[in-house]
Each structure stands twice: as C-alpha cells, then as structure tokens.
Amino acid sequence: MAHELKRAILARYKSIHAFCRPHPELKRSTVYQVLAGKYAGHAGRQLAAIRAALDGTAPEERKVPPLTADQIADAVQAFKCGECRRLDKQCAACRTQTMREAEVVERLLAGMR
Structure with missing residues (x-):
C-alpha cells in the first residue's frame, strides 16, 4: 500500500519533498518513513492522513465513545x-x-x- 501511495505522489509531484511542501500538517520525516515502510508508529493512520492530503480530503477522525x-x-x-x-x-x-x-x-x- 505504501509503495502504491508513493507512486501516486510521484505521479503528481516531482518528489516527496515537493508533495510535503503544500501540506504542513504532515511532517516530512514521517512521510518519508511511512512510504519507506520504516515508520515505528501507527503506520495505517499515517497512510490514511497522507492519502487524504493527496486526495484533498480531510482524514477520517477517530471516534471516541463518550465516557460517563x-x-x-x-x-x-x-x-x-x-x-x-x-x-x-x-x-x-x-x-x-x-x-x-x-x-x-x-x-x-x-x-x-
């Protein structure tokens, strides 16, 4: 999935760096790590955020059930x-x-x- 997303980014932008420039909500180092498959955190959530930025949509917010x-x-x-x-x-x-x-x-x- 990360490789497909990387290809989609590079098809639209000259580089990953060029993709990150108009998306300050994404940390460059995180994007590079996620797309290389070396991200130590929750990669699925980061992939969704990167995909949302590429598509121009807002990432899906995590729903937390109300606590009593x-x-x-x-x-x-x-x-x-x-x-x-x-x-x-x-x-x-x-x-x-x-x-x-x-x-x-x-x-x-x-x-x-």
Missing part, C-alpha cells in the same frame, strides 16, 4: 486504591470526592464534542 462520570470514577478510584497507604481507609469519603472530580471531567469532555 461513573466510568471515569471507577478508573481513577482503582488507581487511587492501588496507591493508597492509609491504615484508616476512608473509602466512602474518597469515593465521594472521586465522583465529584469525575463529574467535572465528564462535563469537560462533553464540552469538547
């Missing part, structure tokens, strides 16, 4: 309990505070959508 305050609180509470050194554990009070914090994070995430 309960899910956030469960994750944070599991971490807190694992790190807790208190002999007189006040789990109910700690859970109440964690839930309040999670509700703030939930509102923040809802505002980003």
Whole structure:
C-alpha cells in the first residue's frame, strides 16, 4: 500500500519533498518513513492522513465513545486504591470526592464534542 501511495505522489509531484511542501500538517520525516515502510508508529493512520492530503480530503477522525462520570470514577478510584497507604481507609469519603472530580471531567469532555 505504501509503495502504491508513493507512486501516486510521484505521479503528481516531482518528489516527496515537493508533495510535503503544500501540506504542513504532515511532517516530512514521517512521510518519508511511512512510504519507506520504516515508520515505528501507527503506520495505517499515517497512510490514511497522507492519502487524504493527496486526495484533498480531510482524514477520517477517530471516534471516541463518550465516557460517563461513573466510568471515569471507577478508573481513577482503582488507581487511587492501588496507591493508597492509609491504615484508616476512608473509602466512602474518597469515593465521594472521586465522583465529584469525575463529574467535572465528564462535563469537560462533553464540552469538547
């Protein structure tokens, strides 16, 4: 797939460098690594971004399912309990505070959508 994309770029542009110039959203070194098959990261995502730039379309955004305050609180509470050194554990009070914090994070995430 990377070789086909490289051929398509070179058919339209004189070089990979010339392709990257009008696309500042793409890092040149990343494009070279992806097209050479040597990219250490998520190559599929990068290939999609390069293809979208070549086609003149926006890359498909990753959909993140909405998190509820309960899910956030469960994750944070599991971490807190694992790190807790208190002999007189006040789990109910700690859970109440964690839930309040999670509700703030939930509102923040809802505002980003």
